[in-house]
Amino acid sequence: MTAKKDKKDRVLSVRDLNISFETASGTVRAIRGVRMDLFRGETIAIVGESGSGKSVTVKTIMGIMANNGKIESGRIDYTFTNEKGERETVDLTKLSQKEIRYRFNGKHIAMVFQDPMTSLDPTMIIGKQIMEGMILHEKLSKAAAKERAIDLLRKVGIENPEKRFHEYPHQLSGGMRQRVVIAIALACNPDILICDEPTTALDVTIQAKILELIKELQRETGVSVIYITHDLGVVAKVADYVDVMYAGRIVEKGSIDEIFYDPRHPYTWGLLASMPDTDTNSKRLFAIPGTPPNLLEKIDGDAFAPRNPFALAIDYKTEPPMFNVGGQHRVASWLCDPRAPKVEMPDQLKERMEKMRKENEGI
Amino acid sequence: MTQTEAREPLLHVENLKQHFRINRNYTTKAVDGISFDIYPGETYGLVGESGSGKSTTGRALIRLYTPTAGKIIFDGRDISGNMKPEDEEYLRTNMQMIFQDPMACLNPRKKVKEIIAQGLEIHHMYKDQADLDEKVNTILEKVGLSREHATRYPQQFSGGQRQRIGIARALVLNPKLVIADEAISALDVSIQAQVVNLMKDLQDELGTTYLFIAHDLSMVKYISDRIGVMHLGHLVETGTTDEIFKNPVHPYTKSLLSAIPKPNPRVEKSRIALTYDKKKEGVDYTAGTAHQLTETHQVLATDEEFERWIKDTSY
Ligand SMILES: Nc1ncnc2c1ncn2[C@@H]1O[C@H](COP(=O)(O)OP(=O)(O)OP(=O)(O)O)[C@@H](O)[C@H]1O
Ligand SMILES: Nc1ncnc2c1ncn2[C@@H]1O[C@H](COP(=O)(O)OP(=O)(O)OP(=O)(O)O)[C@@H](O)[C@H]1O
Numbered sequence: 307m308t309a310k311k312d313k314k315d316r317v318l319s320v321r322d323l324n325i326s327f328e329t330a331s332g333t334v335r336a337i338r339g340v341r342m343d344l345f346r347g348e349t350i351a352i353v354g355e356s357g358s359g360k361s362v363t364v365k366t367i368m369g370i371m372a373n374n375g376k377i378e379s380g381r382i383d384y385t386f387t388n389e390k391g392e393r394e395t396v397d398l399t400k401l402s403q404k405e406i407r408y409r410f411n412g413k414h415i416a417m418v419f420q421d422p423m424t425s426l427d428p429t430m431i432i433g434k435q436i437m438e439g440m441i442l443h444e445k446l447s448k449a450a451a452k453e454r455a456i457d458l459l460r461k462v463g464i465e466n467p468e469k470r471f472h473e474y475p476h477q478l479s480g481g482m483r484q485r486v487v488i489a490i491a492l493a494c495n496p497d498i499l500i501c502d503e504p505t506t507a508l509d510v511t512i513q514a515k516i517l518e519l520i521k522e523l524q525r526e527t528g529v530s531v532i533y534i535t536h537d538l539g540v541v542a543k544v545a546d547y548v549d550v551m552y553a554g555r556i557v558e559k560g561s562i563d564e565i566f567y568d569p570r571h572p573y574t575w576g577l578l579a580s581m582p583d584t585d586t587n588s589k590r591l592f593a594i595p596g597t598p599p600n601l602l603e604k605i606d607g608d609a610f611a612p613r614n615p616f617a618l619a620i621d622y623k624t625e626p627p628m629f630n631v632g633g634q635h636r637v638a639s640w641l642c643d644p645r646a647p648k649v650e651m652p653d654q655l656k657e658r659m660e661k662m663r664k665e666n667e668g669i
Numbered sequence: 670m671t672q673t674e675a676r677e678p679l680l681h682v683e684n685l686k687q688h689f690r691i692n693r694n695y696t697t698k699a700v701d702g703i704s705f706d707i708y709p710g711e712t713y714g715l716v717g718e719s720g721s722g723k724s725t726t727g728r729a730l731i732r733l734y735t736p737t738a739g740k741i742i743f744d745g746r747d748i749s750g751n752m753k754p755e756d757e758e759y760l761r762t763n764m765q766m767i768f769q770d771p772m773a774c775l776n777p778r779k780k781v782k783e784i785i786a787q788g789l790e791i792h793h794m795y796k797d798q799a800d801l802d803e804k805v806n807t808i809l810e811k812v813g814l815s816r817e818h819a820t821r822y823p824q825q826f827s828g829g830q831r832q833r834i835g836i837a838r839a840l841v842l843n844p845k846l847v848i849a850d851e852a853i854s855a856l857d858v859s860i861q862a863q864v865v866n867l868m869k870d871l872q873d874e875l876g877t878t879y880l881f882i883a884h885d886l887s888m889v890k891y892i893s894d895r896i897g898v899m900h901l902g903h904l905v906e907t908g909t910t911d912e913i914f915k916n917p918v919h920p921y922t923k924s925l926l927s928a929i930p931k932p933n934p935r936v937e938k939s940r941i942a943l944t945y946d947k948k949k950e951g952v953d954y955t956a957g958t959a960h961q962l963t964e965t966h967q968v969l970a971t972d973e974e975f976e977r978w979i980k981d982t983s984y
């Protein structure tokens with residue numbers, strides 16, 4: 307298994323990343339030992355509750371850190387082909403924000419941010435904003451960059467791109483702005499594309515179009531993609547691998563099939579069970595009971611324990627290690643320890659699994 | 670007659686138009702003559718593709734714009750033209766909007782508790798400081814945030830937490846009508862469930878009415894009593910949630926429904942959704958008129974289209 311994995315080109319390797327923020331009420335320990343790998347041409351999806359640390363993790367890869375934030379420890383190794391055509395690996399946590407921006411952003415690593423308005427310049431027409439990177443990094447002429455920008459606008463599903471080219475961000479709808487940000491990210495053919503909730507405001511048809519466009523780009527250029535999304539339908543459509551985050555840690559990871567058809571962590575169960583289903587008629591949605599832990603306080607044991615109906619005594623004392631449950635599948639839960647009592651996933655989820663199995667027979 | 674017709678609508682919208690002039694020879698007709706009613710205590714879902722005019726409709730209703738044409742009656746008061754001062758005050762306290770782009774409307778220099786308290790302060794809706802703090806803390810907890818969060822600034826939150834600040838700010842005033850524009854789309858499913866359940870609880874308790882703007886049909890289906898489908902500035906179909914999901918008539922509605930993603934990787938990776946092209950279908954929205962299928966179900970069509978579209982439905 308590992309031998310096969312080593313043959314693939316690793317572009318990104320995150321090890322033991324710890325990040326904290328200073329606030330008026332104390333230190334927020336937002337990222338607590340994240341480990342993650344990304345290989346060339348692959349797509350991983352990071353899923354997890356709001357506030358679990360998804361955006362902070364990927365922003366660190368982009369060299370973006372709030373001024374009250376600090377990388378306590380860990381490394382982010384990025385491997386790329388440099389100007390001389392050689393393979394080079396750098397630890398991004400050792401570089402200054404400026405250096406990362408200057409050397410890598412846009413050109414090597416591009417990101418679609420969660421809040422489109424914050425990454426658009428309200429005083430500049432959108433066409434110019436798409437052209438900027440192409441002129442700077444790809445050394446395209448103005449005319450060529452304009453043509454490409456209009457083509458990109460069309461590809462992200464914006465009608466009348468020639469007219470829209472001259473409009474300002476506030477003249478566009480929310481979903482159009484989101485698509486402009488996507489066009490900017492795609493403009494320079496990056497090695498790594500990070501999409502933080504890229505399609506949250508998009509209707510399903512346009513969403514499908516964007517996801518298809520990114521896939522196509524992946525086939526053409528081998529770009530590796532990290533998706534952050536809470537939309538499990540999107541995950542199902544695009545991801546090869548899934549990382550499930552909870553309270554600043556990755557608690558379960560595996561191939562898409564392992565996570566969707568054989569989830570093992572009780573948090574993942576809750577997450578899958580709370581998906582609204584167009585066939586359900588129940589009057590209340592399933593929500594994981596309780597609230598996420600207060601990251602201002604030191605967490606003993608498994609952070610999910612207080613909300614976990616299956617928690618064991620040890621969960622309150624010792625943080626679980628990553629158990630290897632076969633294949634690519636890793637789970638940080640004491641329930642996967644061979645000594646643990648055997649528990650079953652909730653009935654509601656079991657039903658859903660059964661339904662999926664039936665649907666799959668038809669394919 | 671039916672119950673719905675016996676009741677007075679909380680919001681009555683008639684032939685609302687909102688146009689934007691881009692330059693001398695180009696005007697965007699963002700909303701181009703839509704009519705609908707929303708009854709007290711119900712949730713009206715507004716869906717449609719990106720750019721179809723949903724946010725513009727919401728912003729026109731709460732009077733961030735001056736409508737190009739049409740009539741808006743809110744709780745018996747005409748709020749479409751120049752408003753009387755008392756009608757404006759009534760609108761500002763009884764109608765609230767949760768905006769699509771949370772960061773764009775949260776002042777980065779204000780602490781969260783100040784942001785949430787602002788509305789209460791302006792409209793003098795609290796007894797004393799203790800009461801104000803209590804109200805802020807209660808609503809924070811209801812949207813799944815904690816007291817410790819009250820002293821932070823908006824940029825120190827995750828995307829979903831920020832969206833909840835916007836929700837808290839709107840709900841703390843106990844408005845009669847809440848326009849929720851993609852209010853839960855940046856939230857993970859579990860928090861979505863929590864917020865939706867909260868909105869439903871408020872509805873049961875206080876009779877709050879919602880205009881719920883979203884592109885996520887599975888959530889819309891879950892939360893709405895009735896649904897309006899928008900496309901290119903027109904309301905192409907409206908009906909009860911059941912009618913829209915079980916008996917869609919307009920080809921655009923059908924294509925929307927066919928594209929709902931399923932959380933099943935093997936199905937998703939092999940599916941093809943219906944596509945809808947207005948030009949190819951030869952549909953001209955301005956030529957269509959409202960055709961009534963039931964008392965609640967209505968579709969925008971010409972007579973000829975109407976005959977054609979209802980053939981393969983149960984009507
Ligand atoms: N500048 C900051 N100061 C203090 N706390 C912060 C700051 N930035 C982020 N946090 C906290 O760090 C945690 C992780 O935030 P992050 O933005 O990574 O969440 P997320 O997983 O992307 O959530 P969402 O799905 O809501 O976007 C959150 O609890 C957030 O409140
Ligand atoms: N202030 C404005 N000036 C000019 N055009 C505008 C303005 N606001 C909106 N528009 C245009 O009106 C149309 C409808 O926009 P609106 O924001 O209402 O769409 P929406 O249905 O909310 O879409 P989304 O789902 O993407 O948020 C778009 O073509 C948009 O470009």
Ligand SMILES: [Mg+2]
Pocket residue numbers: 360361362420502827828829
């Ligand atoms: Mg985020």
Ligand SMILES: [Mg+2]
Pocket residue numbers: 479480481723724725769850
């Ligand atoms: Mg909108």
